[in-house]
Structure formats: C-alpha cells, structure tokens
Amino acid sequence: MATTEQFRALFDPQGVVVVGASTHPGKFGFVALHNILANGYAGRVFATNREAAPVLGVDTVPSLDDIPAGEAELAFVCTPAATNADVLRAAADKGIRAAFLASAGYGEAGEEGRRAQDELVALAESLGILVVGPNGQGVVSTPSSLCAQIVAPYPPAGRIGVASQSGNFVSSFMNYACATGVGISRAVSAGNAAMVGVTDFLGFYAEDPETDVALAYVEGIVDGRRFFREISAAAERMPVVLVKGGATTGGQRAAASHTGSLATDDRVFDGMCRQAGVIRAHSISEAFDVAATFATQPAPRGNRVAVVTTAGGWGVVTADAIAGTDLELLAIPDDLIAALDVELPPRWSRNNPIDLAGGETKDTIPAVLAIVARHPDVDAIVLLGMGIQSNQGRMESDGPFFPEWGLDRITAFHDRQDHRYTTVAAELSDELGKPVLVATELAVTFPDNAAVRGTVDAGRLCYPSSDRAVSSLARMWERARWQARRHG
Amino acid sequence: MPTPSPDSGSITLSEADSKALLGRFGVPLAEERLARDPDDAVVAADELGYPVVAKLNGDLIAHKTERGLVRLHLGDADSVRAAARELLSAATPADGDVQVLVAPMLRGNRELIAGLSEDPQFGMTVMVGIGGIFAEALADVAIRLVPIERVDADEMIDELRTQALLGPFRGEPPVDRERLAEALLGLSRAATATPELVSADLNPLIVVAGVPIAVDALVEVRA
Numbered sequence: 068m069a070t071t072e073q074f075r076a077l078f079d080p081q082g083v084v085v086v087g088a089s090t091h092p093g094k095f096g097f098v099a100l101h102n103i104l105a106n107g108y109a110g111r112v113f114a115t116n117r118e119a120a121p122v123l124g125v126d127t128v129p130s131l132d133d134i135p136a137g138e139a140e141l142a143f144v145c146t147p148a149a150t151n152a153d154v155l156r157a158a159a160d161k162g163i164r165a166a167f168l169a170s171a172g173y174g175e176a177g178e179e180g181r182r183a184q185d186e187l188v189a190l191a192e193s194l195g196i197l198v199v200g201p202n203g204q205g206v207v208s209t210p211s212s213l214c215a216q217i218v219a220p221y222p223p224a225g226r227i228g229v230a231s232q233s234g235n236f237v238s239s240f241m242n243y244a245c246a247t248g249v250g251i252s253r254a255v256s257a258g259n260a261a262m263v264g265v266t267d268f269l270g271f272y273a274e275d276p277e278t279d280v281a282l283a284y285v286e287g288i289v290d291g292r293r294f295f296r297e298i299s300a301a302a303e304r305m306p307v308v309l310v311k312g313g314a315t316t317g318g319q320r321a322a323a324s325h326t327g328s329l330a331t332d333d334r335v336f337d338g339m340c341r342q343a344g345v346i347r348a349h350s351i352s353e354a355f356d357v358a359a360t361f362a363t364q365p366a367p368r369g370n371r372v373a374v375v376t377t378a379g380g381w382g383v384v385t386a387d388a389i390a391g392t393d394l395e396l397l398a399i400p401d402d403l404i405a406a407l408d409v410e411l412p413p414r415w416s417r418n419n420p421i422d423l424a425g426g427e428t429k430d431t432i433p434a435v436l437a438i439v440a441r442h443p444d445v446d447a448i449v450l451l452g453m454g455i456q457s458n459q460g461r462m463e464s465d466g467p468f469f470p471e472w473g474l475d476r477i478t479a480f481h482d483r484q485d486h487r488y489t490t491v492a493a494e495l496s497d498e499l500g501k502p503v504l505v506a507t508e509l510a511v512t513f514p515d516n517a518a519v520r521g522t523v524d525a526g527r528l529c530y531p532s533s534d535r536a537v538s539s540l541a542r543m544w545e546r547a548r549w550q551a552r553r554h555g
Numbered sequence: 556m557p558t559p560s561p562d563s564g565s566i567t568l569s570e571a572d573s574k575a576l577l578g579r580f581g582v583p584l585a586e587e588r589l590a591r592d593p594d595d596a597v598v599a600a601d602e603l604g605y606p607v608v609a610k611l612n613g614d615l616i617a618h619k620t621e622r623g624l625v626r627l628h629l630g631d632a633d634s635v636r637a638a639a640r641e642l643l644s645a646a647t648p649a650d651g652d653v654q655v656l657v658a659p660m661l662r663g664n665r666e667l668i669a670g671l672s673e674d675p676q677f678g679m680t681v682m683v684g685i686g687g688i689f690a691e692a693l694a695d696v697a698i699r700l701v702p703i704e705r706v707d708a709d710e711m712i713d714e715l716r717t718q719a720l721l722g723p724f725r726g727e728p729p730v731d732r733e734r735l736a737e738a739l740l741g742l743s744r745a746a747t748a749t750p751e752l753v754s755a756d757l758n759p760l761i762v763v764a765g766v767p768i769a770v771d772a773l774v775e776v777r778a
Contacts, residue, residue: 291677295700324754324775326670326682329696335674338698341714342707552706 069263073197074271076164078208078253080141081110083215084134084163086154087146088114088122095169095217096145097122099205103143106214106221111138131157141165143205143215148172148183151201152190159194166191168201169217174259175202184261191262203258204234207241209251210277216256225250225526226362228278230268232257233312236284239351240358247510248523249359252277264289266297273304280361281305282354286312291339299343306361306546308346310354311336344549346542353538359528360539364502366547369446371397372540373439374420377427377452382420385449385506385533392541393548396420397444406438429484433491440495440503447502449536450492454509454518456481461513482517489521489529504540506530564778565753569614571656573774577755580748581741583734585770587658596639597632599657606630606660608770611642613653628660658770664725666690666759667767669738671701671746673753679746683739685717686759693717701746708736708743728765735760735767751777 083103089096100114100123113134116127128134131142131154142158144151148170158166173184184201191198199206205216209224218234222244231237234256244251253272257264265283272278281301288294301307340347348354372394376382389396399419407415410431416422421439423431439445460478463469469478489505496503509516510529522529530536568576574584588599589612600607611624619625624645626638639655646653668686673679677700684696697711712732715721721730738760746752753776757769 288676291674292700295677324670324672324756324773325668325690325758326756327672327754329668329684329691329694330672330674330680330682330698332674332676334694334696334698335677335680335700338680338711339677339700341710342699342703549710552710 069197069267069271071271071274073164073195074268076140077167077197077199077206077255078213078271078275079211080139080165080213082113082139083108083110083141083143083213084113084115084131084139084158084161086115086131086142086144086158088116088125088127089145090116090120090122094145098217099143099145099169099215100125102205102214102216102219102221107212108214109212113139131161134161136160137162139163141167141215144168144170144201145217146170148180148201151187155187155190155194155196155198159196163196165197165199167199167203167206167215168258169203169205170200171202173201174261184259188262198262199255200258201261203256204237205256207237207251207254209253220245222254223248223250225252226277226279227251227282227358228268228272228275228280229254229282230257230265230272231255231284232260232265232286233284234258236310236351240282240355243352243355243359246514247355247359247528249363249526249528252279266294266301269301269307270297273301279305280358281307282358283307283309284312284351284354285309295339295343298345302344306346306358307344308348308354308358308361308542309340310348310351341549344546344553346546348542353535356528356530356535356539357542360502360504360543361546363527364504364540364543365496365500367447367502367540367544368500368547370394370544370548371444371446372449372537373397373399373442373445373447374449374451375423375435375439376420376450377423377425377432377455379416379420379422379424381451381533382416382422385451385537386420388534388537392537392544394447394537394541394544397446400442400444403439403442403444406442407435410434410438432488436488436492436495436503440499440501445501447540448492448496448504449533449540450489450503450505451507451533453488453505453521454485454507454516457485457517458509458513461516485517486521486524489518490525493522493525493527502540502543504528504530504536506533506536508532565775566778568774568776569612569616570610570619570772571612571654572614573755573772574769576749576774577741577745577757577769577772580745581737582745582757582772583738583741583760583766583768584772585658585661585768587656590639590655590657592643593636593639593655596655596657597635600629600632600635603657603659607635608658608660609635609638609642610656610658611646611650611653612656613646613650615649615651616653661761661763661768661770663762663764664727665720665730665762667730667735667762668696669742669757669760669769671742671752671755679752681711681739681742681746683711683715683735685715685720690758701743703739703743705736705740708739711739712736727762730762730767731765738767738769749776753777 222241590596666686679701697714760767
C-alpha cells in the first residue's frame with residue numbers, strides 16, 4: 068500500500084529524472100523528457116543516457132549513480148525491463164520515492180513478464196519506492212506543471228483527478244479538457260497496476276486538496292470486495308465518476324437459481340456502483356461531461372429545474388429531456404410569474420420553460436436570470452439560446468460590409484452582451500450555490516463565441532447540447548440524493 | 556439427505572427447511588404446516604383457513620411443479636384429504652422421507668422475486684425484481700452487495716423501472732415498501748449469518764393486499 072508521501076513524490080516531485088533519455092525523437096525516452104521540459108515544470112530535471120549524449124539541452128549522465136542525492140523525487144523510467152531492478156536500487160539510493168515505469172515487457176508479456184513484475188514490486192516495497200505502471204503512459208499534475216508522459220496533450224489546470232487502466236483514455240479525458248477548458252488536477256495511467264491500481268489513486272485524490280472530483284476508467288477487477296471497499300471510501304469523500312469497459316461481456320451465467328440467472332455481471336457491477344455512491348457513466352464523453360459538471364457547478368439541493376430560453380423549440384425538447392430523468396420541471400409558481408411579468412412582454416410563455424419570446428431589452432436576460440435563480444423553489448437552471456446575436460455578429464464582421472453601416476458598433480455590443488449574460492449566469496450560480504448550466508452547440512461550432520467564452524472564462528463547461536446538460540445535472544442530483552439519504 | 560446440485564458442491568434444502576432458515580431472519584413467509592398424513596393435513600387446513608395449497612415436501616424434492624407435486628385451490632376438508640393422499644402416493648422411494656406442506660392459498664395480482672446469489676467477483680449479492688412469468692424477459696431487477704442497510708433496500712425498490720406495478724394496482728393497494736425493504740434486509744442478514752449459503756430464491760413473493768409474502772423458497776448451501 069502506497070503512502071501519501073509517495074503519492075506526493077509522484078504528483079508534486081521536487082525534481083525529476085528521466086531514466087533512459089534518448090537522442091532519437093521517436094523514442095519514449097526522448098518524448099518523456101520533451102514533455103516534461105516543454106510544459107513548464109519548475110523543479111530540476113535530470114536525465115540518464117548510456118552514452119551521456121545531451122538531449123534537448125539537458126546534460127545527461129550515464130547512470131542514476133551520477134545524479135546528486137536528494138535532488139529528485141520522481142524517476143520516469145523508459146529503460147528495458149531487464150535493467151529496471153538496478154534502476155530502482157540506484158533510485159532509492161538517491162532519495163527517489165516514486166517511479167513511473169513506461170517500460171513494457173512485464174505482466175502484459177506472458178508468464179516470464181509476470182514473474183519479472185512480481186519481483187519488481189517486491190523489490191520496490193523493500194526499497195520504499197512507489198512503482199506506477201509498468202507499461203503505462205505517464206503522469207500529469209497541473210499544480211506542479213508536470214507533464215511526465217509519452218503522449219499528448221497537457222491539459223489546462225482544474226479540479227478533476229483522472230485515474231485509468233487505459234492510458235489512451237487518460238489522453239481522451241485530457242483532450243476533452245483541452246476542448247472545453249474544464250481542467251485537470253492530476254492524471255495517471257495505471258498501466259499494469261503492478262503495485263497500485265485505480266482505486267489507490269482515488270484514495271489519494273479523496274485526500275488531495277487540489278482535486279474535487281475523480282474520473283476513472285476500469286476494465287478488469289481483480290478483487291471485487293476490495294474494489295468496493297476502496298471506491299466506497301473514496302466516494303464517501305468526493306464525487307467519483309466511473310466508466311467500465313467490457314460492460315456487456317460476461318452476460319448471463321448459467322445459474323441454478325432464478326436470482327443467479329438475473330444477477331448478471333453488469334447488473335451486479337451497476338448495483339455495486341449505486342451502493343458505493345459512485346456515478347457510473349456509460350461512455351467516455353458522458354463521463355467527462357459529468358465529471359466536469361461536478362468540478363464546476365455547486366451541488367443541487369433539490370431536483371426542480373427551471374429552463375430559461377430565448378426561443379421556444381429549445382425549451383420544449385429540454386423539458387422532454389428532463390422528463391426522462393429524476394429531475395423535475397418546476398411547476399412555475401404564481402409569484403415567479405408575477406415577478407417575470409414585470410420584466411417581459413405579455414407574450415412570454417408564462418410557464419416553464421421560461422421562454423423570453425424575443426422580448427429582451429439590454430438588461431432583460433440578467434434581470435430574468437436573477438429573479439429565477441433567487442426564487443426558493445428553483446434548484447437549478449438550464450440556460451439556452453445564448454450567443455445567437457454574437458454569432459450573427461461574426462457573419463457581419465467576416466462579411467464584405469464590415470465595419471461600415473454601424474456593423475463595428477453592433478457586433479461589439481452583442482459580443483459584450485452575450486459575454487455578460489453567461490458571466491452573470493455563473494456569478495448567480497456561485498452566489499446562490501445553485502447549478503446554472505449553459506447549453507449551446509456554439510460551444511463546438513464557434514468556441515470563441517462570446518456567450519461560450521463567458522461560460523468558459525467563468526471556469527465552467529459550456530454544454531454542446533441541452534440533453535447533455537440535463538443528463539449531467541441528473542447525475543449530480545443522483546449523487547446529491549445519495550448523500551442526503553445517508554447523511555441528511 | 557438434501558438434494559445435491561448437479562453442477563457444484565452445493566445442496567438444495569427442502570422447501571420447509573429453506574423457509575425455516577430464512578424465516579429466522581425476518582423474511583416474510585406464508586404461514587404453513589407440515590403434515591405427516593391426510594388427516595394431519597386436514598387439521599392443518601382447518602387451522603389455516605380455506606382455500607389452501609398442498610405440496611409434497613422432502614429434502615430430495617426440488618422441482619415440485621414439474622413433477623405435478625403441487626395442488627392449488629383446495630376449498631374444503633375433503634379436497635385436502637384427497638390431495639394429500641395423492642401427493643403422498645406419488646412419492647417414490649428415491650424421494651426419501653416426505654411430508655405434505657399445507658399453506659393458505661394466497662391471492663394477489665402481482666408477483667415479485669427476491670433472493671441471494673454469489674457473484675464470482677463481488678461475493679454475495681441480494682436482489683429484488685418484478686416477478687411472475689415475465690420476470691426473466693423484463694429483467695427488471697436491482698442488486699446490491701451483502702450486507703445492505705435500510706437505505707440501500709429503499710433505493711433498490713426505487714430503482715425498479717416498473718414503478719407502476721408497485722403503486723395502487725387493479726383495486727389493490729400499493730406495495731408496502733417498508734415490508735418489502737424488511738424482506739431484503741432479512742435476506743441480507745440470513746446471508747451474513749450463514750456463511751455456507753450459496754443462493755436463495757423467494758419466487759414468487761405474492762403481493763397480498765399490498766404486503767409481499769413469499770410462498771416458495773429455495774436455499775442452496777455448500778455441501
């Protein structure tokens with residue numbers, strides 16, 4: 068079992084050494100050093116290379132024995148499996164507390180590899196070194212600007228902690244972080260999980276002040292009861308969003324009892340997640356949406372949702388989406404109607420969805436949002452139809468008439484307004500502790516749209532569709548209800 | 556001698572023994588009597604009230620329905636006596652020691668299923684689902700790892716998709732969720748207290764005036 072101190076050495080090392088740095092830009096030992104140097108890591112960086120050839124401006128040394136003691140806490144190991152026992156011993160001598168092994172040729176490579184892996188773990192335990200991997204892609208930690216991995220990208224900083232049995236899904240989650248601006252605190256690929264697996268990392272994230280929500284991908288589980296115990300402990304302290312690969316395999320087992328034939332692998336796994344308070348997502352994109360929602364929205368205190376929209380159709384389908392979840396479309400109370408009557412023209416919907424019906428003046432949207440958000444019956448808001456005006460402004464500023472005919476002034480005005488609307492949405496959400504989710508496909512089409520920027524600048528996810536906003540909110544409510552039922 | 560299961564090192568207890576085991580932990584079971592002979596069966600039926608069902612019971616008898624060893628809708632003493640006589644004479648030497656199990660004929664439009672089963676990865680689990688002839692086609696079930704707490708049991712019931720079947724239904728009151736949750740907690744307690752238990756089926760639990768009552772139970776234990 069790894070210690071918190073070892074995890075600190077992994078995620079926030081005082082210095083890093085790349086073992087097996089290569090002069091060949093196609094090799095892991097080159098890419099890993101490149102990624103550490105290129106993303107702003109502030110600690111000392113050492114590298115070993117058999118010929119002591121300089122790599123990327125770093126003067127390498129032939130062996131770990133040649134680096135100063137006490138100057139590095141993390142070793143990123145790219146050397147062949149056969150040499151790694153010596154690497155670990157030398158690393159321990161230099162005060163290194165954690166080693167990430169990108170090296171292949173272990174448990175994934177048959178019986179001999181498995182034996183080598185077991186021996187390596189036993190050695191690491193005796194040396195007091197945390198071994199992560201082997202056969203993993205690396206570790207990322209934005210509080211330390213650390214990008215110790217053999218793949219891209221490096222994500223924006225944020226509050227999501229990623230742990231995955233598949234290194235490629237770490238990359239997928241970080242690509243989503245780059246796309247949406249909702250950032251990552253820590254990310255690690257467990258590789259063969261020889262010494263520590265996904266739930267060990269979740270245990271650290273649950274204690275980590277830099278991490279608010281865990282995002283995990285798992286495939287095989289070795290010890291189900293241990294997995295349940297550890298993931299329950301993590302989920303007790305923070306939201307845990309989990310995707311399981313291979314959910315449909317296994318299927319129904321031959322069983323003597325009716326209960327046994329109904330209790331398929333996947334249903335048992337699903338029940339285990341619900342019991343533990345773990346939010347199980349069914350796709351990588353859903354998992355990121357939900358984790359990003361936990362990371363950027365306050366938890367809902369109830370399930371009554373108000374939909375605020377500048378046009379009818381969006382509101383209607385969003386109401387349909389809400390009906391398919393445990394959320395409730397708020398039955399709009401009379402005092403809220405009366406308050407909105409003051410702000411809106413008589414043709415507004417006078418119902419939920421709150422359709423502004425194009426009746427907006429300059430300050431209508433912020434005023435309506437404030438009235439709705441402050442109403443005690445409203446637990447959450449889904450806001451639709453932002454960014455339309457600035458999208459028209461884009462066409463005008465790209466067109467042949469710009470900046471004549473007053474186009475410069477009007478496009479600047481709409482940009483300011485749309486940015487302001489979604490900024491106000493985030494401010495009200497923060498102030499009142501209620502989720503306010505902005506959804507528009509402009510998040511994908513034109514991510515620099517002012518309404519999208521207002522949302523992203525506030526550190527929030529701009530949902531590319533209202534159904535994704537609704538289902539993410541529903542998963543937040545699932546978690547809030549799980550907690551309320553257990554802890555009041 | 557209980558029935559050895561063909562595919563594992565486990566044995567299936569008789570219906571009466573299965574019920575005795577689960578009943579100790581608060582699993583709701585139909586009241587019933589074991590009768591040695593037809594006259595005994597009539598005494599039992601008189602006490603329980605008509606109509607009743609009669610089944611042949613014994614450690615080696617697992618598939619009663621397939622063998623026609625169940626008699627339903629017995630409305631008076633004569634039909635109970637006749638049924639008991641038939642059942643006892645249908646027993647073969649291979650069935651070993653047998654009795655007639657007499658229980659009230661419970662009626663309800665809804666059937667649920669509940670039970671315990673051992674998952675190869677996660678160990679003992681408890682399950683509740685919509686029962687009846689469509690149980691496996693609907694596969695509307697909720698599962699948790701044993702042991703469960705009251706809140707887990709409540710959430711299992713809430714998780715079933717066919718909530719309309721748990722509300723007021725065809726003139727019957729809604730399913731008593733408290734009693735159903737208690738049944739699941741009883742199963743969980745039985746599993747915790749009985750390490751040799753491999754599986755348990757309550758199939759069906761008939762919903763009688765809103766109250767779920769198991770009319771058949773089968774427990775499998777390690778040999």
